[in-house]
Amino acid sequence: QKEVEQNSGPLSVPEGAIASLNCTYSDRGSQSFFWYRQYSGKSPELIMSIYSNGDKEDGRFTAQLNKASQYVSLLIRDSQPSDSATYLCAVNGGSYIPTFGRGTSLIVHP
Amino acid sequence: DTAVSQTPKYLVTQMGNDKSIKCEQNLGHDTMYWYKQDSKKFLKIMFSYNNKELIINETVPNRFSPKSPDKAHLNLHINSLELGDSAVYFCASSQGQGRREQYFGPGTRLTVT
Numbered sequence: 001q002k003e004v005e006q007n008s009g010p011l012s013v014p015e016g017a018i019a020s021l022n023c024t025y026s027d028r029g030s031q032s033f034f035w036y037r038q039y040s041g042k043s044p045e046l047i048m049s050i051y052s053n054g055d056k057e058d059g060r061f062t063a064q065l066n067k068a069s070q071y072v073s074l075l076i077r078d079s080q081p082s083d084s085a086t087y088l089c090a091v092n093g094g095s096y097i098p099t100f101g102r103g104t105s106l107i108v109h110p
Numbered sequence: 111d112t113a114v115s116q117t118p119k120y121l122v123t124q125m126g127n128d129k130s131i132k133c134e135q136n137l138g139h140d141t142m143y144w145y146k147q148d149s150k151k152f153l154k155i156m157f158s159y160n161n162k163e164l165i166i167n168e169t170v171p172n173r174f175s176p177k178s179p180d181k182a183h184l185n186l187h188i189n190s191l192e193l194g195d196s197a198v199y200f201c202a203s204s205q206g207q208g209r210r211e212q213y214f215g216p217g218t219r220l221t222v223t
Contacts, residue, residue, distance in 0.1 A: 031209065044200070044214050045214070098212065100155075102151065103151055
């Protein structure tokens with residue numbers, strides 16, 4: 001059973017701080033890794049994709065991948081109240097079946 | 111200009127009824143998916159089609175039957191609805207059979223009474 005684990009939270013950070021979201025996965029054959037943001041009552045929307053080890057930056061967001069440790073993270077710099085949402089980690093394994101974690105709830109308070 | 115659309119947005123029905131949800135994408139993607147998100151917000155894949163062919167069929171009751179008339183459309187038909195079928199159903203699409211990011215529709219909230 002391929003698994004993707006996330007801390008359900010909530011993770012509470014003050015406005016302007018760095019929010020760090022973590023995800024581990026069980027399938028060593030995984031090749032594609034994604035972070036989605038889901039506001040309450042809305043559909044998931046893609047924030048970042050990462051395919052190789054290391055860091056990938058896009059604006060205030062940085063995704064980090066470590067395949068040896070089977071670990072992927074998302075850093076949000078200068079967190080804003082509008083970043084308050086559930087963040088879903090998704091992993092596509094060797095069979096290309098996408099598996100989602102249960103999500104981490106992030107609360108950014110003014 | 112909606113990329114992935116679903117109809118209806120809300121569906122309230124009684125146990126035992128049969129209902130369908132429709133999905134269309136205009137992104138030119140070759141792969142489409144159905145997901146179920148339960149009350150605990152867990153997003154679980156149900157089916158995936160690549161170029162109209164079923165490629166993923168997770169453990170789902172056979173009361174659920176997907177159908178893809180062409181690669182831009184993926185419908186979901188549910189027979190003999192049960193209380194436990196109440197959830198939000200999301201359609202999504204991607205290019206490259208799951209190797210790339212997915213784009214989600216707005217969801218269909220199904221309530222079975």
